Amino acid sequence: MGINMEVRQGISLVQLSGTLTSTNSNGLVAQFTAWLDRHAPARCVFELSKLEMMDSSGIGSIVTCLHKVKKLGGELCLAAAQGKTATVLAIARLDLIFKLYPTVDDAIQALAASPPTKP
Numbered sequence: 001m002g003i004n005m006e007v008r009q010g011i012s013l014v015q016l017s018g019t020l021t022s023t024n025s026n027g028l029v030a031q032f033t034a035w036l037d038r039h040a041p042a043r044c045v046f047e048l049s050k051l052e053m054m055d056s057s058g059i060g061s062i063v064t065c066l067h068k069v070k071k072l073g074g075e076l077c078l079a080a081a082q083g084k085t086a087t088v089l090a091i092a093r094l095d096l097i098f099k100l101y102p103t104v105d106d107a108i109q110a111l112a113a114s115p116p117t118k119p
Helices: 025-039 056-071 083-091 104-113
Strands: 002-008 011-020 043-054 075-079
Touching (some): 011 025, 011 104, 043 056, 043 083, 056 075
Parallel strands (some): 011 043, 043 075
16 A cells, blocks of 8 residues: 655645555554644545555544544545445445545645634
């Protein structure tokens, strides 16, 4: 799994690629937690356009990241899911937990328009 993180318009953008499974899901949580500690924008977008596959451990790691952001008073949304990843999100009904956006730009625009909350 590849992870790229940057701040765009005051929003943490986390770009995932490859597969997110039990073999690497803990790595996502560790890297994301370290990112939050250093950069602190608690409004986050996970871009999933290059994520080819995700299993239940991958789902769990993204939900864990959501909880970490919520503790900081922030928000985490998902953007640009395609193919198998979009199917997994739909089957797991993650639309009930996350805001889902068709593009990264849509997600960033929505988060930028909403003021950050306090924890």
